[in-house]
Amino acid sequence: MLNKLFLLFSLLSSVIAQNATQQQLAHQNRTLSFGVVIFPGYEPLDVYGPLEIMIQLSQTYPITLSIISHKVGPVTSRAPPHRMDPSGPLMEFDSMIGSSTVATHTFENAPELDAILVPGGIGVFALVTTNDTSVEDFVVERFDRAEYILTVCNGATLVARSGLMNGLPATATKSVWNIVTAEGESYKGKGIKWMPSARWVETEKVWSSSGVSAGMDMMAAWTKHFYGGSEVGKMLNGIEYAAHTDPHWDPFSVVHKVPGADTNRSLEDCAGPAAQ
């Protein structure tokens, strides 16, 4: 009996020390099936910023990773040539360098996924203008069984177009805000509440972040939300990253003159201090 009381006390202390909720403790002890969608012309840092965080946390928590695309094998980050509208000029990206990441699964054979990350990149424009709705259809097919869909940069365009953001607040890259939000309101997308000053936006199942680097800030916040803060703080110190900590403030909304951006805050007030 004393042993059991001691065990209970230890468990309670551990909970208090970590400030973790019952749900976060349950998350720490189950295997999370994490999926990342890629396509030709994905933005490397949209993928690898968040992925670095998940890779680090896989030292502590059970996580599996699937990298999902049209085909298994290498997928280039170089954007395919495309026209922004049918009568427009063919945009080529011959001078741009890029690298290839190996997809482990296709949209058809990906395993059950608990969380799905959709990055952006020039390739999103190519998917949209060639009416390739593979990503939209994939997230719709998986939505009911998944717990979270996470977007970075103009990855939000694809999830918006899937209809899964309809009526929800969301954000996206501030650098091409008008194009991205307009494209998001096409195909099945309608009535998204685009947040001009958000670094990232949290809803029950769909989280979205601003451009490229902002994916790391969203993932820092999302992993704290999912697992609790203790190990995530250590992980951020481990990768020596001072994350933006305020989801409601994105200084780049002012830099890129996004309509409706909050212009009252200092551009210096943009990243949190190093954690201790």
Place this chain on the structure above:
Amino acid sequence: MLNKLFLLFSLLSSVIAQNATQQQLAHQNRTLSFGVVIFPGYEPLDVYGPLEIMIQLSQTYPITLSIISHKVGPVTSRAPPHRMDPSGPLMEFDSMIGSSTVATHTFENAPELDAILVPGGIGVFALVTTNDTSVEDFVVERFDRAEYILTVCNGATLVARSGLMNGLPATATKSVWNIVTAEGESYKGKGIKWMPSARWVETEKVWSSSGVSAGMDMMAAWTKHFYGGSEVGKMLNGIEYAAHTDPHWDPFSVVHKVPGADTNRSLEDCAGPAAQ
């Protein structure tokens, strides 16, 4: 004649507007051959943080990219099992997730390179403890013909061991500072001036940065140094990244209690404001 004078005036105005030196202007107009070394267990963000910056700049400046490893083809970021010393336990990383990046060249057939990036990762420990000196020997062989060697995190260990940092100031990840600096002083490495509070260190040919995320800050500074500031500032706004701007101040040196770290500065004073 008037046309020529006008052209000259336009060119001069452009130079003044960009604050670019003659050398930076020359760099803007030549093709930079950029190489990234990878090996099993490289740290993804060490590679893709700096690479994102180079990819973005390849929209403006002529750049070629080679990704160089032991073999051409996919290289996993998952660390191979290894012992930290011959009598120590076998460390396995079975639970860790990872992804694969495609190497385009080998250490033997890589083209002429102007700048070479050496990332870190758990894989560095595996290379060192198995006496695999491929990276050290490669950078030594290429050093005279290359203009810059850039390291991220414990990638500094490998370049230190090559002997190319002997007598020079350098820095590395603060999270495992003692191991990394001690390992750097082995093989041909000796008498490196390790800088405990530096976010990154600039020397004539060898630049080194602190852990993981710090690679982006070094690359922001290095590309400004190489090309001039104007397009680099736009690029940082494009990827919505608020870089650390002071090479001499790394708040994580205090977080990780690095001997000799400057403890007089605020941990909040760690990232620059968004550029405008």
